[in-house]
Amino acid sequence: MLLWLIVLFPFVGGVCTAFLRPNARNAEAWLAGIVALATLCAVALLYPQVANGVIVRSSLEWLPQAGVRIALRMDGFAWMFAGLVTSIGALVVLYARYYMSPADPVPRFFSFLLAFMGSMLGIVLSGNLIQLVVFWEMTSLTSFVLIGYWYHRAESRRGAIVALSVTGTGGLCLLAGVLLLGHIVGSYELDAVLAAADRIHAHPWYPAALVLLLLGAFTKSAQVPFQFWLPQAMAAPTPVSAYLHSAAMVKAGVFLLARLWPALAGTDLWFGIVCSVGMGSLVLGACAALFQRDIKGVLAYSTVSHLGLMTLLLGMDSPLALVAAIFHMLNHATFKASLFMAAGIVDHETGTRDLARLGGLARAMPITATLALVAAAAMAGVPLLNGFLSKEMFFAETIFAGETPALRIGLPALATLAGVFSVAYSTRFFHRVFLGPPARDLPREPHEPTHWMLAPSLILVVICLLVGIMPAQTIGPVLSLATHAILGSRQPAYSLSAWPGFHAPLAMSAIALVGGFTLYAFLLSRRVLARLALRAVGAARRHWFDRLTLRLVRTFDRLQRLVISRRLQIQLLIIVIACSVVGYLTLNNSIARFSAPSITVLELSFALLWIVGGACALGTALQAKFHRLAALIMFGGAGLVTFLTFAWFSAPDLALTQISVEVVTMVLMLLGLRWLPKRIDTMDPGRRTTRARARRLRDAIVATLAGAGMALLSYTLLVHPGAPSPLSEFFLAQALPASGGRNVVNVTLVDFRGFDTLGEITVVAIVALTVYKVLRRFRPPPESLPGTARDAAQTMISPATLRRLVLPAAGVISLYVLLRGHNAPGGGFVGGLILATAFIVQYLVTGTLWVESRLRIRPQYWMAVGLLAAASTGCGAWLGSRAFLTNMSAHIDLPLVGDVHLSSTLLFDVGVYLVVIGATTLILVSLAHQSLRGRRAPEAEPVAGIRVRA
């Protein structure tokens, strides 16, 4: 389908170009040119259909749930714009071939140029508003890359960033507006939206949607107050400016206004905003253009002003104005593009774009001068040129548009003023560059460029003349086609003729011409004034954007530090408070009432037990800062009390685990304690700062509340009436028959919820690996080592028999604990811990070196085997096509021994046993090794630096 080709050609071409060899200018240019021409042909082929008023459509579903689809839709207006984009694109490619220096990596340039063309065509052919936004942002992105093409230059980077920031933001506003509009209409299809004008106007969201859409359009077309990005974008290579900033991208805004004109226009709001913004840009742009030093600066501001003219026309709610606007879009594209090309030629040949340095180039480059003269005249609105015609229509409109007297006088006056300015800057542009005394000390010796470089500009200028002289024959049909596509039945009658005859608009043009010349002459005579104005304009935009961004970033950084603290204490405090608050909010009225506890002897002893426990806990809390050892001992006391509590309330397994964990934790902490810095209680409570005291008070309150909350909650649950849960009933009932174990807790761990245990030992293994990983290259700080380099363990006098008995004895005990686990308190975990403890005792008793010289422990292998054992037990069930971890048990009748109950859970428990041994030993050993390392600490190795090659 031809429509798809139109959009796809450029993208495909762009991708292909990107893969060509850098600096193959000709290949690049040929490919790009062919693509552009092919697209142009595709557009041209569609003319017959479009001319018959057919709207060519084709669509593809993308995200139907959100009403997003790629719908290509070409009516007369779209056709005109597509023709404009492609034809100027082709010319620019030809121009760029000779403009870009041979050393430039043109693949990037041409591929992005083509990509931009594709995106632009996507906008033009959009039949779906979301799709339009998509391509809209794509033009912003591609233009960003094109403007920043020479990204080694600061102003290119700045220009690109500014352009993308502004247009990207506008694009998001456009998206918001489109979403609102779509929600109002109930569809994102362009046809539906255009058909629903009344509903849109009536809807309460209309103002919001309108403003958002207009923001998108104005940012794109560089309308006041967003005009500033366009001059900065002049840092782009001139072909880019000639394309994006005259014909294509900046036109997207006015295109959108015209496209949605039937749906949005016709309200006072629209009239007010669009007209005032248009008028503002028209006048200010023209005024600013007069005082630029950079040629491209002049052209950029004049573009702003001309786009303002179109915006103003679109703002007036009259079909004729729309016609004029569309007509001017075409004209402006032609003369402005050729002017940019001329400016590029000047820049290319002389090496500068500074109006103050240039001058008298007409002798050196007559052809360029002639072309520039015609184009500038068209821009100024000289009769017999296309600019003149559209400007006449514009003047006429300004006269008839206003209702109120103020507008009746104001609009024409301002319009004429803008005309005066535009004549003035056009004159200045031509006079400064080509007339006057020939400039000396130019970077390069000026001379005509190659003819091929002039050709594009020439073609455009010829079009200017043809349209200006015989409009009805040349542009007439296209214009009527385009306007009819938008206005339909409302299309007004208008006459296109080179000479409209004497009437008010002509008078305005005359005033503009004469006034413009005199103004420029006046400025010439009063150099000072001009220079002042120049300085003012120059000062207006001196990298303010950078400073702004810098300040913003600084502010953000400060704010960010405020809302995201880097201090752990604050984070933990917030977590505790959040938890408490949430708990309070949900649980406050469900706390159980207290029943006066009946004091029995048992209770008393239990109370005594916990008085000790509580004292230990509080003592730990108070002593942990200055008397670490004392705190640690009291902490151990608390753990001991916990152990007793478990034992008390008929949880033997828990008690066993608790005590063995207790022991190992203690050993760990003692091993670690010695590397913490010495801390002597120097500051007595009197000398604490008030802030510190306040903090402590706050924490104390939080801690008390949290403790109280937990106490209440647990009391509530303790006295919570309830039948024993179905789970426990099931487990108790199934333990012996189904799993052959009497110790229900152990059976639960290795069978009912064996999966948890599998995860649990995995965690243990992971931690061991991590500990090893961290400590492997870690060196304790020298000052924290014992002064004499003698291992504390070495000094311990111990009978040699003990040395050798520790391990075997412990091994037997642990195995016993492991095996009885299924029926009595015990199990793999406790057994493993016992053996691991034995290892560490061995270390302590005999010293690290002694142990490692005698027995080689490879803890990670123990863990690996253990994990494999446990996991493969689970997988074994698959062989019996049972689910993972299904318990497989068998009763074997061995001679002499009798009935032996073999169960896969035993293997599983062995796995647990092995993992625990391996992990604990690995942790303890790698901690113990620090003391060895410590002795040879002085060797200089970057702390935690990684030697990969080693």
Next chain:
Amino acid sequence: MELIFAIAIGLLTGSGVWLLLRPRTFQVILGLSLLSYAVNLFIFGVGHLAVGKPPIIRADGATNASLYADPVPEALVLTAIVIGFATTALFLVVLLASRGLTGTDHVDGREHDA
């Protein structure tokens, strides 16, 4: 009995939270350990306190739930204890490493109000 148990949990939690909010790594690790004791007891308490009813099937094989303490919380606590032990050990090692690298035992690796 329940009341004392609850108060005990409260005490452990309170001291734990207090230590958790202290600036020294050693205080924080002790706080976390105390908190994990508190939480373990809390989970354990969910299954109602029972004296002299270990969940180990008697010789007569009676499986009446009223004869035994609830095994489920015990199993959960056991897993929790183990995981708590492991992560505590890890935290200990990391705080040692941090102390070795930064030269201070402040949780943020640098003294704020020196």
Next chain:
Amino acid sequence: MTAWLHHVTALPIVVPLLSAAVLLFFSEPRRLPRALIALASTLIQAAAAGTLLWMTSHPASGAAPDGILVYSIGSWPAPYGIVLVADRLAAVMLALTAAIALPVVVYSFAQWDRLGVYYHPLFQLLLMGVNGAFLTGDLFNLFVFFEILLAASYGLLMHGGGTARVTSSLHYIAVNLAASLIFLIGVAVIYGAAGTLNLADLAAHWDEASPQDRRLLDGGLAVLAVAFLIKGGIWPLNFWLPTAYSAAAAPVVAVFSILTKVGVYSIVRVGFMVDPSKPVLYGGSLLFAAAIATMAVGSLGALAARHPPRLIAFSVIVSAGTVLAALALGSASTLAPALFYLVISAPATAAAFLVAGMAARMQMHSVTAVLDRDGAEATYTAFDVGEPARSSASMDDDEVGFIIPAGVAFLGLAFLSCGLLVAGLPPLAGFLAKVSLIVAALGSLGVVQHPAHVWVLVVALLGASLAALLAFLRIGVRLFWTARETTRPRVRMLEAVPVAFLVLVGIGLTVMAGPVMTYLTAAARALHQPDAYIHAVLATSKPVQP
């Protein structure tokens, strides 16, 4: 046949465990076998995830009636034993994990895995934890898997050493230990009040609970939610995230971008399971406010970020906030778009982290290296990058562009597409997700109880996009448009291909947006009617074999 397919549900958990155990047997120098094992294991997980995706999306095939696959571990019936449940959402998350893990594993073969010992075992175990958290249907088992993935993440976070990594992981560990304790409290309260740990069972008995128990259950859930939110990186519980994520090694943090999603997933899973009518865990406005604040803070941080990893870390925060805000809106229609956004943002952030890792090496050559010194140090030594190359800055005024080395061009394009995906800008899928999200939000104006929330959400979404655009613009220009960067960075195939893969995933999601959305809509519907899930789970009361 289906009997065997059935076991696929367990593979994402068992395979990494076994492979990790086997990996322990191979000492560090033997890289090839270790690489092969890690790769194979990850591939198997990917295959399993794909199979589950297929089974859940084709209920007709009979393997998974109405898209739910229940696997009871140890063949113990549902409320008693532990069940793995693979419904559409879980399958999507598994596939997402695999899609990120696979390229990251390959990426880390480029010497990243040599920054420290036991990289691959820990990596596999991390995957085990993540997959398990997605699959399990049991609260306490969820806790266990959280612990697995956290423990592994501690080890990986410190992979490569360096002060920044160790100190940040000190915070990370402390916070997460606290979170785990909170988690346990919540589970205990729920067990005490409901007497069950199985999610489906809990949901089934949710309504017949006495008012007192109901309050307790609400409390337990709320406490759980705090733990989930901490892991999900929701402000003000996420202070640990930016520092930790910007300190970790590139492949590690790339796979971390799935971790916050685990937190969000748990909230979705548990919240919708027990109470689909009020899915906003526990007091909508509060959660909504927190989510919006998260988006704001994340955007702020992104705008203030000085170097890529920090920027991306904040983008992770923003995406978590976005998903949660969409959920907390309390409208049924926003769930699917939110999931879509989640699915898109995870691989995008992962790819961005990988690119940042490569670009950091490129930056090392340039004089203006703005980089986390400690984080870089280990990397320098690992990639034995020499002295920063001084190169001329004297080319500021000639009109000849640089010939971008293919490597830089590739990195730049990859970074650009990641930025587009994360920021939710056209033409990539992030945009579609945001559009569909906003459309759904506007559509539910009449439904939700706080219409104001809709507007806040819309503004926040667009604002976040804008902030991300500007932030990525700043960092990207500073990274790839530095005039001094003339030295050709070494872009290894081992690193480029994974990045390309992840970017292609993003593009694929863009092209296939329609079908993906259809699947996710089905998943969302299933979440809103959990009865199917509940019945499927509780129907597993097979006779227990003696």
